[in-house]
Amino acid sequence: MGTAGVTLFSENTVGVLPAACCLALICCVFFTPFPCGARVDAEWGGHFKTRGSLSWQDDASLYRLVGTGEYFDASGELRLKNTLFFGDRLSIKTHYEALISGGDTRRKTAELQNRLPPQIAGGIPGMNGVSDDRRFLDLTHVIDADDGVLSYHRLDRLSLKYLPEWGAISLGRQALTWGNGVLFNAMDLFNPFAPTDIQRDYKVGDDMAVVQIYLDNIGDLQMLYVPRRDPVTSDPAWDQASVAGKLHVMKNNLELDIMAAKHYADYTIGLGASGYLASAAWRMDAVYTFLDAHEKKDGFLTCTANMDYSWVWATKNMYGLVEFYYNSLGEKDSASAFENPAMTDRLGRGELFTLGRYYLAAEIHAELHPLFNLFLTAITNLEDRSVIFQPRAAWNLAQNIEFVFGAQMYAGETGSEFGGVTLPGTDFVHKSPDSVFAWVTWYF
Numbered sequence: 001m002g003t004a005g006v007t008l009f010s011e012n013t014v015g016v017l018p019a020a021c022c023l024a025l026i027c028c029v030f031f032t033p034f035p036c037g038a039r040v041d042a043e044w045g046g047h048f049k050t051r052g053s054l055s056w057q058d059d060a061s062l063y064r065l066v067g068t069g070e071y072f073d074a075s076g077e078l079r080l081k082n083t084l085f086f087g088d089r090l091s092i093k094t095h096y097e098a099l100i101s102g103g104d105t106r107r108k109t110a111e112l113q114n115r116l117p118p119q120i121a122g123g124i125p126g127m128n129g130v131s132d133d134r135r136f137l138d139l140t141h142v143i144d145a146d147d148g149v150l151s152y153h154r155l156d157r158l159s160l161k162y163l164p165e166w167g168a169i170s171l172g173r174q175a176l177t178w179g180n181g182v183l184f185n186a187m188d189l190f191n192p193f194a195p196t197d198i199q200r201d202y203k204v205g206d207d208m209a210v211v212q213i214y215l216d217n218i219g220d221l222q223m224l225y226v227p228r229r230d231p232v233t234s235d236p237a238w239d240q241a242s243v244a245g246k247l248h249v250m251k252n253n254l255e256l257d258i259m260a261a262k263h264y265a266d267y268t269i270g271l272g273a274s275g276y277l278a279s280a281a282w283r284m285d286a287v288y289t290f291l292d293a294h295e296k297k298d299g300f301l302t303c304t305a306n307m308d309y310s311w312v313w314a315t316k317n318m319y320g321l322v323e324f325y326y327n328s329l330g331e332k333d334s335a336s337a338f339e340n341p342a343m344t345d346r347l348g349r350g351e352l353f354t355l356g357r358y359y360l361a362a363e364i365h366a367e368l369h370p371l372f373n374l375f376l377t378a379i380t381n382l383e384d385r386s387v388i389f390q391p392r393a394a395w396n397l398a399q400n401i402e403f404v405f406g407a408q409m410y411a412g413e414t415g416s417e418f419g420g421v422t423l424p425g426t427d428f429v430h431k432s433p434d435s436v437f438a439w440v441t442w443y444f
Contacts, residue, residue, distance in 0.1 A: 062423075137207050139158065157205050186286070187257070401440065
């Protein structure tokens with residue numbers, strides 16, 4: 001498995017600060033006295049998941065050029081997990097995963113991209129779904145990527161964690177989540193889940209350094225640095241990196257988060273809060289991003305607010321969630337979003353997933369049996385009234401085997417975000433296809 005070099009200095013990067021931070025953290029770990037005779041413990045685990053889906057491409061979409069109708073796709077995923085504990089303070093976490101996927105969607109998309117002009121083909125979502133081009137380390141190796149099948153393996157976690165008395169230090173490929181959102185998460189800038197993601201077992205890891213400092217009787221302070229490479233030059237670049245800090249304060253039943261970040265070329269500030277209202281839990285985040293260069297906007301605001309509640313109905317455990325999301329960068333006319341560079345940059349980086357401004361999401365969960373649960377999620381664009389529906393069920397067939405099946409359906413008028421957006425300069429409609437899916441996971 002090849003790894004890219006870890007050059008810290010280039011003509012495209014301000015490398016002094018990042019290099020100094022990394023060096024200081026490494027010294028804290030390796031030059032702290034550590035008993036030679038300390039015990040070494042290991043934890044192992046993992047899962048194997050196989051998935052199949054059937055989707056229907058709309059006759060008005062770009063795919064009419066290569067044939068619409070039923071598309072069948074399948075995938076398999078193996079994940080091996082290991083954590084080594086060197087005493088009580090030092091540990092190394094490693095997650096290896098190997099994946100293979102393929103089917104009609106990948107084959108037809110490759111055929112479509114070959115037939116269209118570059119200016120249109122470039123707007124079609126790529127099917128590789130895996131790349132370390134921006135990451136500091138290249139820990140991914142593509143085994144096969146032909147028109148019908150993609151197979152690759154990678155290290156999705158490779159991190160060293162040290163626990164001094166005052167907090168925690170973690171270096172390497174890992175995942176971190178900030179913010180109080182459930183489906184939408186305005187404060188989570190680093191590989192957030194899409195609001196439509198049903199499978200949320202693991203976030204994709206990023207190369208980062210994280211320091212957490214415990215503050216007695218207050219909360220904690222987290223600071224992180226995420227170095228990234230320029231995808232064009234492959235050199236580490238300061239305008240591609242993220243440096244951020246978040247102060248978490250707890251006071252009785254109220255929790256507050258204050259965040260500030262330099263994310264790529266832009267600066268971001270955020271404020272979050274969570275608490276309880278009677279038996280319901282509420283959360284909210286507000287994040288403002290100062291845009292480095294935009295013709296019409298100096299910055300934009302994203303907000304998330306939600307409330308959830310659990311109850312018993314007819315002897316069954318129930319759970320309900322309502323969440324509101326606002327993004328001032330979005331467009332009332334969804335097609336216009338594709339002409340907004342600040343929007344398309346963030347869509348391409350996987351930070352934003354919607355085109356509009358106002359959204360309302362709701363989810364209900366019913367435990368019909370401790371081993372069988374039903375879920376229904378609905379996400380609505382409040383301006384054009386288009387909707388995504390996600391009914392599904394989870395069945396624990398055995399103590400370590402889970403079977404999940406469901407559907408994803410889109411409704412709305414042509415021209416709406418989820419009903420189908422007409423691509424600028426064409427008569428083609430971009431719409432995610434309705435689909436049904438099922439997967440089985442064996443945990444070990």
